[in-house]
Amino acid sequence: MRLEVGNICFLLNLENTKIARELRTTRYADFLSRKDPDFTIEFCVQPKINLDEYPEIMIKSEEGIHYVFRWDFTAQIKVDQGRAKAILKYEAPSTADAVVRICYSLLSIKFGGFLLHAATVVKGKNGYIFTGKTESGKTTIARLSSNYKVLTDEISMIRKVNGHYRTFGTPFWGQGGQGRNENFKVRRILFLRKDNKNFVKMIKKKEALRAILGNLLFFATEWRLTNDVFVLSNEIVDSIPCYELHFLPTKDFWRCIENEVI
Helix, strand or coil: CCCCCEEEEEEEEEEHHHHHHHHCCCCCHHHEEECCCCCCEEEECCCCCCCCCCCCCCEECCEEEEEECCCCCCEECCCCCCCCEECCCCCCCCHHHHEEEEEEHHHHHHHEEEEEEEEEEEEEEEEEEEEECCCCHHHHHHHCCCEEEECCCCEEEEEEEECCCEECCCCCCCCCCCCCCCEEEEEEEEEECCCCCCCEEEECCHHHHHHHHHECCCCCHHHHHHHHHHHHHHHHHHHHEEEEEEEECCCHHHHHHHHHHH
16 A cells, blocks of 8 residues: 655555555545655564553664554664564554554655644645644644635644645544645644633744644654754744634634734
């Protein structure tokens, strides 16, 4: 199965047909590709593997290889060689999807981009990125933006293409449903703050950089990749106006954006 997100194509070699069928027909259905792959992941299922010592995800980076451990899978990811191997403890599509997300989070940096915990909503021909941590309101924003095009409610990809930063929908959606396989120029980045009233305020670049770095889907400990992420994030906050969006769970927050941001 070939999966394409952000114009980056993965070949997923899944020996388990149950996992492959479910991912192909549900989560990845709109993101299948025929392009030559940029990266290959080999999957296998080994129920007897013992990963009990890793209740949470742990990643070690050594000499260009990223070793990933979690209670339900382990993986070796070689970004520069364009390949990874993953061992799954269970026949769980969600576990295979977790491996794919991590691999995309690493490989996207090589292509001048990253994955961000963010909902993306398109108004006109412009992408508005609403970013925040878990429970910050990303899915709420997506649900309240039904009048517009929602690319994703959970994880967005941002990449520089032909000199402009673009936001790409991903199949890594949350509770809001299927993501859209489309991309648009990034107009604004808004950091979510639940509040008792709706308002927006522009924030300084230093504050925006710190917030962007805190919301990245990024696990590697390798210095080179960490530095690349910092440089890219700094370029983005230099290029795109960033705001805090304080909001109530009503559609009225869009009026604030239209009056103050657009």
